[in-house]
Amino acid sequence: MTHNNIEQAFVLARERYAALGVDVDHALKTLATIPVSLHCWQGDDVGGFENAGGALGNGLAVTGNYPGKARTPEELRADLDMTLSLVPGKHRLNLHAFYGEFGGKKVDRDEITSEHFKNWIAWAKKNGLGLDFNPTYFSHPKAADGFTLTSPDKAIRKFWIEHGIRSREIGAAFGKALGKTCVTNVWIPDGYKDTPADRVAPRARLAESLDAIFKKPISPKLNLDAVEPKLFGIGSESYVAGSHEFYLAYAVSRKKLLTLDAGHYHPTEGIADKISSVLEFLPEILLHVSRGVRWDSDHVVILNDDLLAIAREIAVNGFEKRVHIGLDYFDASINRVAAWTIGTRNMLRALLIALLETPLIRTGELAGDFTTRLALQEEAKSLPFGAVWDFYCESKGVPVGEAWLAEVKRYETEVLSKR
Ligand code: RNT
Numbered sequence: 001m002t003h004n005n006i007e008q009a010f011v012l013a014r015e016r017y018a019a020l021g022v023d024v025d026h027a028l029k030t031l032a033t034i035p036v037s038l039h040c041w042q043g044d045d046v047g048g049f050e051n052a053g054g055a056l057g058n059g060l061a062v063t064g065n066y067p068g069k070a071r072t073p074e075e076l077r078a079d080l081d082m083t084l085s086l087v088p089g090k091h092r093l094n095l096h097a098f099y100g101e102f103g104g105k106k107v108d109r110d111e112i113t114s115e116h117f118k119n120w121i122a123w124a125k126k127n128g129l130g131l132d133f134n135p136t137y138f139s140h141p142k143a144a145d146g147f148t149l150t151s152p153d154k155a156i157r158k159f160w161i162e163h164g165i166r167s168r169e170i171g172a173a174f175g176k177a178l179g180k181t182c183v184t185n186v187w188i189p190d191g192y193k194d195t196p197a198d199r200v201a202p203r204a205r206l207a208e209s210l211d212a213i214f215k216k217p218i219s220p221k222l223n224l225d226a227v228e229p230k231l232f233g234i235g236s237e238s239y240v241a242g243s244h245e246f247y248l249a250y251a252v253s254r255k256k257l258l259t260l261d262a263g264h265y266h267p268t269e270g271i272a273d274k275i276s277s278v279l280e281f282l283p284e285i286l287l288h289v290s291r292g293v294r295w296d297s298d299h300v301v302i303l304n305d306d307l308l309a310i311a312r313e314i315a316v317n318g319f320e321k322r323v324h325i326g327l328d329y330f331d332a333s334i335n336r337v338a339a340w341t342i343g344t345r346n347m348l349r350a351l352l353i354a355l356l357e358t359p360l361i362r363t364g365e366l367a368g369d370f371t372t373r374l375a376l377q378e379e380a381k382s383l384p385f386g387a388v389w390d391f392y393c394e395s396k397g398v399p400v401g402e403a404w405l406a407e408v409k410r411y412e413t414e415v416l417s418k419r
């Protein structure tokens, strides 16, 4: 596509939207203010850098062995640089604790500090990115039996509580160093494959452990705490201590953010409808935008109805500042940089579509005219948002349309295939 083609298509699209009362320039301005937190773990199959090559555990499974995965922090940052060059706008990176740089030393999870993340901070600063954080409660000998913060063993709980405390401090250090609030998200795998006799005690221990982790006040300008529920995992099909109801109640009573992961519910249960319910009682939430397929909760995010419904809830209600958007999926069967790019571009494209159709789809409802509401919702589906998206990508200096793919293929030949 030439610059002129992009420009002409955009001018026509803008006119078409204007006729419907939609201000395209305003939508693009809003879109440019919405950061998406890219999950570092798509780049190396949730491997981390503690003891490279260690097996992923605790119900997290990555399938595929596409060549070229990042083996070092430098390689992961290079792959992220590549991905970010293909995505319009300024965004964030979401790190997991086991992506620290430990200089070949054994630094256990209860010993980590922000020092181990100084290269990540410097990289984020250089690129104008914000950082988010997650304690890592999996792939560790002390989580091998599947229990961390709910463990009946006091010493194990203590170890993991210390990990949680240090993780929040690292989050606060990120917030301070970058001048951008960090969201630190707690997810634990704890649960049972088969029917438990006691559903109560693990949850009581979880509440107590979380309270211990969150005891020290930290400025919400530096760090925000989030807790992430899940319905079931691989190997925890019958019971997960940190269920939706558990964490919803916990978040409301302790004033924490709730994390809604799109892959953590029943197969036909979306998270879009949960957003307005939860935000009635919590000031802010975190999303893990993902795509569940059968038993897997973490396929690459595509532009489907679920994603559009999530984006619509954010755009229609002006929730951009209250909903922190993070991605959470891992696919090792395709080029990992492409997987990142596809998911992130889709998230942004869904937000753009939602921002563009917002004024339109509200009209009918406000007038109590549900015929018009349905009619316009359907008409909105064929409005020329593609031309607006192309223009936005060009104006932000990133490839337009499928042109990004050639860049990824070149990177694969020049860099990934040599690993
Ligand atoms: C697991 C949770 C969690 C993880 C990451 C790696 O089911 O979704 O968010 O995917 O922490």
Ligand code: ZN
Pocket: 187, 228, 261, 288, 328
């Ligand atoms: Zn998640």
